[in-house]
Amino acid sequence: MSRNQAIDSLLDELEPMASAGYFVGLHIRFAAPLLTFQTYPQAWSDHYTRNAYALRDPMIAWGISRTGATRWSDIDLPDPFGILKDAARHGLVYGVCVSCGEISSRTVAGLARADREFTDEEIAAISGVVLRLHHVSQPPDTLTKAEIEALRVLASGERYAAGAVVLGISESALKARLSSARKKLFARTSAEAIQRAKDYRLI
Incomplete structure (x- = not known):
């Protein structure tokens, strides 16, 4: 299986766990990810981009500054722009953030659903998939x-x-x-x- 096929297979595992969509930024370096995948509703994606929320999003800030997993409702960082409440109005009511990797090559993922909080078991499963995505998409240290x-x-x-x-x-x-x-x-x-x-x- 090629690396691209492995990534696709892992994203296929992730999708049913996020009924309201997901975002995955793999190997964020110099403020930009090597690869980005997302299935959030288009209306939310457009709204998020128009308002430059990536620069202000407490979920992204949590993922860059910490490793592990947390429910969005447990993020203890300021949200002066009300991004999480705005996300809820777009159907992303409950969410989880997963972050892994060195700070110089961090992977951050957010998954959402509309009906209930993610369980501990679901968060553990999601974390495992995100960690595997991080490893399989590791960029090369050298080229020939x-x-x-x-x-x-x-x-x-x-x-x-x-x-x-x-x-x-x-x-x-x-x-x-x-x-x-x-x-x-x-x-x-x-x-x-x-x-x-x-x-x-x-x-």
Whole structure:
């Protein structure tokens, strides 16, 4: 099973546990996650984005500052913008926050439901899935020299054919190196791989 398939399988486990939706930010570094998945209602997602709630959300603040799991109702951080009450008005009445990983590469997840609090058993199960998501999506600490060269030549503005000439390899070899780098960085495009490699100071 590939890493992407493993992630999809774990998200499939998570979905039925969150009847009102979930958000997962994997490996948050430099204030941005490597990967984000969410199934919250579109109206709430749009409202959340319009109001820049990510910068003020007590759930995110709790997840960045602490590890473990807590019900939203037990979060002891200020919520001056009333984000949790606003979430409840959008059907996200009860929730749980799970956080794991080093502060330099933190994973934060929020799951919600409308009918009741999450039980301790459910929180333990959710925590296990989030921890497995964190581990399976671990970004690479290094890329090979060949992958770095391929990303750098493309980042310099060269097209595939010209980049291959610069590196003294075939165009298909260049594309193979870029494909390998994309997989390691969970990137869909070479441009995304270049940006992530820069974010992680790999190039």
